[in-house]
Amino acid sequence: MPGGDTEVPDGDTLGTSDSVKAYLGDAYDGVAHYAEMLRDQGELRGLIGPREVPRIWERHILNSAAVVPFLPTSGSVADIGSGAGLPGVVLAVMRPQLEVILVEPMERRTTWLSEVVAELGLTNVQVKRGRAEEYHGAFEVDAVTSRAVAALSKLVRLSMPLVRVGGEMVILKGRSVAEEVDPARKVLRKYAAGDPDILEGSTVEGVESTTIVRVRRGK
Numbered sequence: 001m002p003g004g005d006t007e008v009p010d011g012d013t014l015g016t017s018d019s020v021k022a023y024l025g026d027a028y029d030g031v032a033h034y035a036e037m038l039r040d041q042g043e044l045r046g047l048i049g050p051r052e053v054p055r056i057w058e059r060h061i062l063n064s065a066a067v068v069p070f071l072p073t074s075g076s077v078a079d080i081g082s083g084a085g086l087p088g089v090v091l092a093v094m095r096p097q098l099e100v101i102l103v104e105p106m107e108r109r110t111t112w113l114s115e116v117v118a119e120l121g122l123t124n125v126q127v128k129r130g131r132a133e134e135y136h137g138a139f140e141v142d143a144v145t146s147r148a149v150a151a152l153s154k155l156v157r158l159s160m161p162l163v164r165v166g167g168e169m170v171i172l173k174g175r176s177v178a179e180e181v182d183p184a185r186k187v188l189r190k191y192a193a194g195d196p197d198i199l200e201g202s203t204v205e206g207v208e209s210t211t212i213v214r215v216r217r218g219k
Contacts, residue, residue: 015057019204030093047084064090066201066210075142080132081149105131136161147172152180160191163217170214192218
């Protein structure tokens with residue numbers, strides 16, 4: 001549904017709108033600070049492309065925030081391939097009682113993530129440099145999330161070994177994700193996981209919803 005926010009080309013206007021402030025509540029100041037850091041340094045440090053700078057709130061911040069209601073309010077979550085910190089940093093700000101582990105293989109990105117964590121004073125975040133598979137057997141969490149990392153079959157192989165039995169993989173995917181389910185069935189069975197739930201994550205009026213995929217690990 002079109003809204004007034006989407007008619008404004010300047011992404012900063014969306015970020016300061018009453019609807020976004022109301023949606024984020026107490027987390028607004030921290031998320032806005034992170035968005036400002038990403039806007040100021042993201043392109044320079046190779047975290048986002050130049051066309052993304054004016055769309056940080058709509059395409060990145062709110063897109064990431066859409067997954068938060070589907071994740072635990074406490075316990076632990078790992079964000080694999082965290083990159084610029086999406087959705088992991090947004091999640092950590094919005095869910096301060098949650099332990100968040102940001103897993104990222106590239107050194108320049110983990111340097112950035114560590115700077116963001118320090119700047120925002122996020123005491124509930126750990127930054128781990130490496131690929132997700134390097135941490136198989138090293139720790140387990142209540143949920144694993146990711147955004148724009150890989151096809152579903154590969155994500156299951158990367159993510160499920162990090163998820164405790166009974167925990168969930170909750171990821172942001174494109175709208176065509178249903179086409180990825182059949183190729184992923186074999187690896188899903190390996191973790192006693194059923195068919196994934198394909199859900200719609202919405203934030204504020206006028207901002208496109210996000211496709212969320214959620215699947216529980218069995219015994």
